[in-house]
Amino acid sequence: AFHLDALKKIQVSEDKNREQAALAELREQFIAILGHDLRNPLGATISSAQMLKLMHLDEASSKLVNVVYSASQRMKKLIDNIVDFAGARMGNGLAANIKLNNDMEAVLQEVIKEFAQSHPDTNIITNIRLLEPVYCDSNRVAQLFSNLLSNAISHGEKHQPIYVEAVTVDHEFILSIKNSGKQIPDALREHLFQPFFRGKADSREGLGLGLFIAAEITKAHDGTLSVHSDDEATVFTLRLPSAVNASNTK
Numbered sequence: 343a344f345h346l347d348a349l350k351k352i353q354v355s356e357d358k359n360r361e362q363a364a365l366a367e368l369r370e371q372f373i374a375i376l377g378h379d380l381r382n383p384l385g386a387t388i389s390s391a392q393m394l395k396l397m398h399l400d401e402a403s404s405k406l407v408n409v410v411y412s413a414s415q416r417m418k419k420l421i422d423n424i425v426d427f428a429g430a431r432m433g434n435g436l437a438a439n440i441k442l443n444n445d446m447e448a449v450l451q452e453v454i455k456e457f458a459q460s461h462p463d464t465n466i467i468t469n470i471r472l473l474e475p476v477y478c479d480s481n482r483v484a485q486l487f488s489n490l491l492s493n494a495i496s497h498g499e500k501h502q503p504i505y506v507e508a509v510t511v512d513h514e515f516i517l518s519i520k521n522s523g524k525q526i527p528d529a530l531r532e533h534l535f536q537p538f539f540r541g542k543a544d545s546r547e548g549l550g551l552g553l554f555i556a557a558e559i560t561k562a563h564d565g566t567l568s569v570h571s572d573d574e575a576t577v578f579t580l581r582l583p584s585a586v587n588a589s590n591t592k
Contacts, residue, residue, distance in 0.1 A: 381418075388414045422555075423555045426551075427554065440563060449484050464503075466503070468508075476584075489552035493552055495521075502523075504520065505520040510584075514583060516581050524573070525571050531571065
């Protein structure tokens with residue numbers, strides 16, 4: 343009787359696990375579908391706001407258009423992160439169209455421009471020296487860069503500049519984002535790249551997916567994403583191999 347009872351408990355536990363796994367998969371599929379369906383109307387909103395920004399509007403109207411544009415861009419980033427998260431959880435990974443890019447400086451500057459518009463009080467100091475093409479998916483790297491910049495603005499010391507450096511050294515692309523602020527405790531640092539992790543900043547915007555997506559994009563490029571934090575500043579550093587280095591590691 344004891345043996346049968348134990349087997350029954352095991353069966354019930356396995357059934358619950360299967361049910362939970364099925365619900366999780368259904369939830370993630372729903373998230374992915376919802377995200378895709380939201381992209382089209384949101385894209386129309388962003389395009390309309392961009393067109394309005396080119397018109398000669400009075401000051402009040404111009405401010406309202408900027409609010410709509412900035413809010414739409416934030417929503418787009420959230421949707422992109424959610425869709426990518428669902429894809430990663432369903433085992434699809436993050437798609438990356440990796441190739442040689444000669445215009446990475448322009449890609450990075452476009453991201454910086456968007457943040458300058460949406461966060462006019464934030465001073466972003468840049469040092470970009472790209473002496474050779476970068477082997478990457480430029481759209482994915484732009485997404486990663488945007489997530490890291492957003493993280494720096496959210497958690498950095500207010501009214502202190504954020505430093506961005508992008509260089510190519512020894513056939514390697516290195517991108518670093520530095521913000522002033524308190525040191526990240528070791529206990530929290532271990533969980534930074536886990537999904538939905540927000541530390542103690544519960545009141546701040548975002549879902550806690552930005553760093554997770556950044557890490558997944560890094561993996562898709564066979565690169566590394568590290569963080570160094572002390573009492574003065576926190577620095578996230580992305581390193582991507584060149585086409586030559588990438589082929590030598592495979």
